[in-house]
Amino acid sequence: MNEQQFIEALRAKGIELSPTQIAQFRKYFELLVEWNEKMNLTAITEEKEVYLKHFYDSISAAFYYDFTKVTTVCDVGAGAGFPSLPIKICYPHLEVTIVDSLNKRITFLNHLSEELGFQNTNFVHARAEEFGQNKKYRETFDVVTARAVARLSVLSELCVPLVKQGGQFVALKAAAGQEELKDATQAIKLLGTTLVDSHEFTLPIEESERTLYVFDKVKNTPKKYPRKPGTPNKTPIQ
Template identity: 70%
Template sequence: MNEEQFVQALKEQGIELNEKQIAQFAKYFELLVEWNEKMNLTAITDAPSVYLKHFYDSISAAFYIDLSGQKTICDVGAGAGFPSIPLKICFPELDVTIVDSLNKRIGFLGTLAEELQLTNVHFVHARAEDFGQNLLYREKFDIVTARAVARLSVLAELCVPLVKLGGIFISMKGAAADDELADAKKSLSILGAIIKEEHSFKLPIENSERNIFVFDKEKKTPKKYPRKPGVPNKTPIQ
């Protein structure tokens, strides 16, 4: 997917990029490749794949969920900024918080935000489990999302505690997502979330399967969650 195809594909989904936004994505690609030579940000570095598998894929949540307006969004384990930075470029009014456990990645993201002239983007160096217990952030966000971080049963424990009552948790998954959803049913219920929407689609050009689950936060998360760093991954809620 080249730049022109990217712009056209988003337009077909009702997202029209202006010249500034197109330039921001071009600069994002440039910085991603440049920094990737110094540290491991992504295995995907050719422009057509970055535009399809990172940029377009990240924005796909907005095809189904209204992200316009001044909503707060938290991206857990964003790595090189996916999905939150592409979403921020498309929807500049979003107030974005990114948490990542690797300080070098936070360094890259800080430089990226500066170079792309993004405002209201906050970066926190922390383990997701500790971040979810921090009262500054716990149950404070309209939207919490994560992409390619962990199985849903684990991911739910890291993300749902951050969602405010009435907010949503968006999980972006590839194939075999239904199995993950079935495994995570109990943990989601304990954490206070319920499935609201399921969307399945094929990524253009390569036709790989993608699934987006949207969960409503219906009740407060019990104080014990998330548990200590490493515990959710070793022993998911059963």
């Protein structure tokens, strides 16, 4: 998917990019490749693949979830900024907070944000488990999202504690989404959410399978969650 195909594909989904936004995506790609030479940000560096597998794939969440109706977004383990920063380019009003455990990624994200002229972005170096217990952030976000971070049973424990009551947890998953959802049933209920929307679709061109889940936060998360760093991954909620 080259730049023009990317622009047209988004237009077909009702997202019209301005010249400024197109330039931001171009700069994003350039900086991603430049910084990737000195630190491991992504295995995907070909322009057509970045536009499809990083930019378009991230924005696909907006085809099914209305980001115009929310303000504060937290992205857990976003790495090089996916999915939240491509979404931020399309919806500049969003106030985006990214938490990542590697400080070098935070350094990249701060530089990227400055170069792209973002406002209302916040990048925090922390383990997601500790971040979720921080009173400054816990249960404060309209929507919390994550892509390709962990299985849903683990991911829900890292993300749901950050969602305010009445907000949503939006999970971007690949083909194994249904299986992961089944495994995460108990965690989703225990943490205070309920599944309200799910969408299965394919990424254009390569036709790889994707699943998007939207969970409503219906009650506060018990204080013990998330547990200590590493625990959710070692012993997921059953």
